[in-house]
Amino acid sequence: GTLDDIRARGFARAAIHNEPPYAFMTPDGTAAGVGPEVMTAVLKRLGVEQIDWVVTPFSTLIPGLKAGRWDVVAAQQSIFPERCQQVNFGNPTSTAAEALLVKAGNPKKLHSYDDIKNDPTAKVAVPTGSVQLKYLKAYGIPDDRIVLFSNHADAPELVLSGRVDAYTIEDAAADLLLRSGRVKGLEVADPFKIPVVDGKEVISYAGATFKKEDTDFVEAFNKELGAFEKTPDFAAIMDKNGLRPISAKRALAMTAAERCAGK
Amino acid sequence: MASDLNVDTSSTLAFLLAVLPLLLKGLQVTVAAALLGFVVAAVAGLFFAVLRRSSSRLITWPLVAFLEFVRDTPLLIQLFFLYYVLPQYGIVLPAFVTGAVAIGLQYSAYTAEIYRAGIEAIAKGQWEASTALNMSRARIYGVVIIPQAIPRVVPALGNCLVGMLKETPILSTISVLEMLNLAVIIGDRTYQYTIPLTIAGILMLVVTSVFSYLIRLVELGLPKRGVPLR
Amino acid sequence: MTDIIEFETVTKSFGALTVLDRFDFRVRQGEKVTLIGPSGSGKSTVLRILMTLEPFEGGNIRIAGQSYHMPDGKGPFRATQAHLFNIRKHVGMLFQQFNLFPHMTVLRNITEAPVSVLGLSKAEARERAMDLLAMVGLSDKATFYPNQLSGGQQQRVAIARALAMRPKVLLFDEPTSALDPELVGEVLNVIRKLAEEHDLTMIMVTHEMRFAREISDRVCFFDKGRIVEEGPPDQLLVRPSHPRTAAFLAAVLGESSRPPLPDDADRQVSRNGPQPHPDTPAQVLGRAGAAA
Amino acid sequence: MTDIIEFETVTKSFGALTVLDRFDFRVRQGEKVTLIGPSGSGKSTVLRILMTLEPFEGGNIRIAGQSYHMPDGKGPFRATQAHLFNIRKHVGMLFQQFNLFPHMTVLRNITEAPVSVLGLSKAEARERAMDLLAMVGLSDKATFYPNQLSGGQQQRVAIARALAMRPKVLLFDEPTSALDPELVGEVLNVIRKLAEEHDLTMIMVTHEMRFAREISDRVCFFDKGRIVEEGPPDQLLVRPSHPRTAAFLAAVLGESSRPPLPDDADRQVSRNGPQPHPDTPAQVLGRAGAAA
């Protein structure tokens, strides 16, 4: 299996794409963020000391995994059923609740998906391939008011240029963005009502991604992950990356298998 | 279109059948963007080519610099400026239009060269004969030179159209849902990339082949009488 | 008679090459002048300057009393388009390569400029064109495209096209030298007719010496941008007084020797070929030659 | 003497147009033959077939005893390259447009084929080239590029280039018709020297009638892909027996009338211009004409 290969080789190859605070490459060349830091700790417990990091666009994370270009993806990808058919997920380590970024002052007074739906002039942007699109659709927001973007760095421009009025973002990413002080003229819609789809508040669960056939690797990973989550180091990683305590708490209460089954 | 992104992934065949109609819709966007861009390039290119031949350096110099810059820098980044920076000056064009215009402008740098070559290939004698008949410059261009240049440049313009078809995926950066972008989005949702991308590639091959064939037909259909073929 | 064309100390160069140097030249109204001279001597340049196809640097040119310079003394190529337009009204030109518009029918070739420049109605222009086509003997070709015509026919259309603008001066730059020899005659016939029956001023560059002799009032021999000798054709072509003229005529008539006159039995092998030939072919061809 | 070239019932068409129909033609070794005839009559086609530049459909051609067909009867263009190579050894050709290689110096133009085809050493080829350049009077131009030379010089280089291959037969396709009139002489001088001092077989298409008369052993008049009349030049050019030959000569010699002989005072205005001219210019030119 892949784990044996890694051990034989002496180092693991892991891929991320840039999406702070979940995963990113620091300018000095080390991977940081929730995904890489957890991955480093767990692999260490599995006896793998060294990791080769690859930064690559989101859309190539899984093809590269399948093609054997890397052994594991540490980009904190969301776990949901369609994806489980193609890859294996480690148990979730973080969760994200929805937030909405709007122009400072929230001129259209958008505080929920319902507000977006009910204002026929309101336009909203979502990342391509994301679950948020599904939620917006579930709320009945028409296609012509939804704009897809592929790079998170595009999103502030979309709002600031007036092409959209809001964009969906995960709470932790929004916190980080605003705290960095780099983007002026945006704010998180506050209060914001977490959307409800199929009678449940929507929360996304994210974890490491493995090849479909690497069940033993996943098992070993999950086992060590479970142990690591009980150490203060885990909480420190979450804290350092600005995740709210509720994020990890929710994650620990769920397994990948349950998410894959649609729970 | 975005609403249809829940695709059946239960089997390869089902997946393929679910993906194909989606990509075909994306293909319409691709073709429409390329055609609109082509119109822009064909018109702007001719305009630039004629302007480029002006005897005033005040006109030609900035024009050459502009065309060179447009030609030598990536479309991706030009798109960004057109899409995000123009609104700051109150010009908010829809993404599709912005994209098509940007592609068209970039290609106008090429078509300008094509037209220029076409115009310069016309024997100097045509200019001299027109001048000897006391025709005005505008008239000479409009009645004598350009009508002769167009048939010569049709094949090269056709190649530009095919080139533009293949540039459209860049429009995904400004959220235009063209075919290749759709293929990637489907991949991002399902983590199955090979099938949608390969179908997109094949569809692209089919479309470019069809276009190339159509261009050849146009070429063959050009009047044979009255036009010196090279 | 008045001079319709006056060149006064005209200077013209291409880069470092001075083609015309303080060039003087006058043509009376209705006169038929032929320019002859070696290649590169500046014959075409004179015609092209007259047609405003080339700028010139110094001197002055007047045509039909109008100066090429603007009243404020600015040269013709800093002159406004409107000024040049007025000058070109008087002049028409025939080219070696005909330069018909290949994408227009013969009729359209002739009517285009009268309609768009002179402002004739389409019907008037058409009528004028058909008259001219009849004159050059091509009434039946009005709907043809130039490349469906022989070279001689094309040149005749070009003559009609130039005449449709009713110029006072018509310039011919080797109008038959791009033609197959047996097509030359038909074009010369048309020009001859023009010359004989009309008082159009004509300036012609040609290598058709017999034709030049027959038709011109005056022949000017050019060399290196100057008129070396001029005079009535019977004198200049037959008994040239200047040695360079004589040498040129000998080269053109003796060596190239296009048509043998049917009864010109004595061979005219000229001995003044331009290059010495130090070896004989037999020597040079060597072995293989000997084997042949 | 043996026939070095034999055409037997050769047929050649371009699509629907049959250019040569059961064409017979023979040339003896050392003979100088001139082909004349109207444009499109097939003169160039004969030369181009001989040079293997055009395939032909029927009949047979032999050159220096070698058939263009392979021994199994296959036509020359299904013949192997090796077979064509052997045939081409005997033939050289001069083109109207000279066709020098513009990217090579004069010397390289001449030495290229001897080195790469005949396998001469560079030194040998160079020596041969310099001899030939001396013969055509261009020893000082060896390092020039073709477009630095005048047309006449280029054609003389082309002659040297063809001779460097030591062909038995040399074909000339209007070798002077792309030249300015006063450059024609120098090329004809070289050809004349070749003809006079050497027994190369020469087949020439030319409009230089006097030259043809002077140099040829035989003149063939072509019309519509057939030889209508042939004979010694003094007979065919001066007293043609066939009416079509006479008409052609009248058109070429009478109308185009290139050089007037210095003392040919009586004007030869031919009356058989090909087109009727129904109107006079004065009528057609109308108002503006009258004003001129």
Add this chain to the structure above:
Amino acid sequence: MEDMLGYLRYLAVGMKATATVGSISFISAVLIALVVGIVRAQQIPVLKSVAFVYVEIFRGTSLLVQLFWLYYTLPLFGITVAPLTAACLGLALNSGAYGSEIVRGALLAVPKDQLEAATALNLNAAQTLWKITLPQAAVEMVPPFGNLAILVLKDTALVSMISIADVAFKAQELRTFTYDSARIYTVTLLVYFGMALIVMAIGRIAEHYLRPPYLRRRTILLGRA
């Protein structure tokens, strides 16, 4: 301004990758183009059909799909090539297909007269190609190959999808950290334009020296070909 200098420094790593991939790809593309273009212009049996299919496929599908196949799909069939190799191979095959049309066009544009003169001198097909046609065509090929080089330069932006950190990728990375898109893109635009100017200068010099002396311009760098 200081920020922009910082960005430039950050992009420098990407410039190296872009330059490496770009130059290797372009040189390979020229070689491929020459072979394929000659095969097609000379109508070499069998090979010409192969060449035709190659050109149609690589011109007809997009580079993105080709790179994806080379890097992510071929390994599923057991063929794995390194990222740099895959990037160069993809770009070279893609641009080579375009380039072959340049070569073919230039070869066919050599006047038929020249071929006839070569035949009359009994040069064989290979000698004619090598000594007569190709040298004359080469002069005509240089300007379009210069344009192709710039296209290759711009196309290198796609290799980021196979994990090569080129200029475009580095720019995206910067944007995720700083959200300073307008200025980052301005710097990026200038970087590409600068590299294009260098490519153009090289092209002009190549053109100057490939031209036979009698066709050379006096100035190398001024004026378009």
